[in-house]
Amino acid sequence: MxxxxxxxxxxxxxxxxxxxxxxxxxxxxxxxxxxxxxxxxxxxxxxxxxxxxxxxxxxxxxxxxxxxxxxxxxxxxxxxxxxxxxxxxxxxxxxxxxxxxxxxxxxxxxxxGALSFFSYSQLKNDYGYLKKNNTNIVLLMVGGKNKRYTPQSIDYLNLSLKVIEAIKKINAKLLVSVSRRTSKKAMRILDESFSKNLKNYQMLSISDKNPYPDILKISDYIIVTSDSVNMISETASLSIPLFVYNFPKESGKITIFLNDLENLGIIKFFQNSIFKYKKQKLKTNKITxxxxxxxxxx
Structure with a gap:
């Protein structure tokens, strides 16, 4: 806020x-x-x-x-x-x-959607060392418990399995960024699943410095869970392909918002693959x- x-x-x-x-x-x-x-x-x-x-x-x-x-x-x-x-x-x-x-x-x-506190040109290139040999970087941003629902363990496991499938299809590197709302149990489930099934994966630490938003500077694709309107709005303002993973209990006005973004060509709903598309940018800041x-x- x-x-x-x-x-x-x-x-x-x-x-x-x-x-x-x-x-x-x-x-x-x-x-x-x-x-x-x-x-x-x-x-x-x-x-x-x-x-x-x-x-x-x-x-x-x-x-x-x-x-x-x-x-x-x-x-x-x-x-x-x-x-x-x-x-x-x-x-x-x-x-x-x-x-x-x-x-x-x-x-x-x-x-x-929400106002964005940054533009792409303002992002610092502090994480360039994570990108090697021109490997595509997929950034997964995970939320958690919110006023509408609490994601269960199975929700995080299902998310991880779909992300693993998508990563293997394009032979990319996966970076995972969690929020304060992501439980330790959820982080453990994700880390164990990704560590077991992916060779090129890293869970970003938030103990010292939150990597967001500067980590976006090296990201080729973004996957965001549907519980965070702010992160979706902010990343929707960039030219990076944006995929939104719907937690099963998502409904109501947030679903209306996401469907609107999809119809405008701003986001794609994440199933089990990621790809380039002609992304339109969300221009909330300029219009507002x-x-x-x-x-x-x-």
């Missing part, structure tokens, strides 16, 4: 400061309390600081903080909230919501900032 806020700040071409705060439980539970209570928090945030032109928040649990700061600073700031706050949009100056949430309003801008600038009059 922080990355989407950063993405918007960069697109606005403004100097920005990241302020990390964990709002009180009641403010997260009942965001509109920010209009009446917790003034001490806003005073602490703005104490001895220049009042910003914009306050960008992201995610439902941060909505109350946006309301609180607007209530305190009033017209001195403009508040921009990213993602559906599950509140009337008039609590904010501007709300940016994925179109698959199907929420509309005069101060709501709909986006196709144009609408934001017009709305804000800048």
């Amino acid at each position: 922080e990355k989407q806020s950063i993405a918007l700040a960069i697109l606005l071409k403004k100097n920005y400061e990241i302020i990390k705060i964990n709002p009180p439980y009641l403010l997260k539970l009942i965001p509109i309390l920010g209009k009446f209570c917790f003034s001490g928090i806003s005073q602490k945030l703005i104490n001895n600081k220049k009042i910003p032109n914009y306050v960008i928040t992201c995610g439902k649990r941060m909505a109350g903080l946006s309301i609180l700061l607007k209530s305190t600073l009033k017209d001195k700031i403009k508040t921009i909230h990213i993602q559906n706050p599950k509140l009337p949009s008039n609590f904010f100056d501007l709300v940016i919501i994925p179109e698959h949430d199907k929420v509309k309003g005069l101060n709501i801008i709909q986006t196709k 900032i144009s609408k934001v600038n017009k709305f804000l009059g800048i």
Whole structure:
């Protein structure tokens, strides 16, 4: 969520400061309390600081903080909230919501997926040593437990078997990047399966430095699990062929979003093979900032 806020700040071409705060439980539970209570928090945030032109928040649990700061600073700031706050949009100056949430309003801008905090040209070539002899690199990005479902062990095993088949077809090297939502058990299942069946495979470590997104610089193909709209949106903005593996329990608005991307030629659903195709790029950043600038009059 922080990355989407950063993405918007960069697109606005403004100097920005990241302020990390964990709002009180009641403010997260009942965001509109920010209009009446917790003034001490806003005073602490703005104490001895220049009042910003914009306050960008992201995610439902941060909505109350946006309301609180607007209530305190009033017209001195403009508040921009990213993602559906599950509140009337008039609590904010501007709300940016994925179109698959199907929420509309005069101060709501709909986006196709999430904003991306990087472009391909900004990626560092820190992992060039992993690519040898012009071998194709397949990057598998795996998520895990989320609000909609929890993938089971069999889901990860089935994923690994299909990836193994695809890798062998093109004689590629497999790099696996996991997220904080990927359980240790899931990582063990994947590692054992890939180690046993592939000669050219590596599980990327996230203990010191997260390889994402710079690892994309050397990737020839990308496979992403369907639970992460953010990673799908970010990689969809690149020219690298993108395959999305649907976990069995995926449904609802995420399925609608993915089907839309497939129809637009942006992604392919992963079965057991990967290939080059005429990929279209997702242009969420460019389209969104144009609408934001017009709305804000800048």
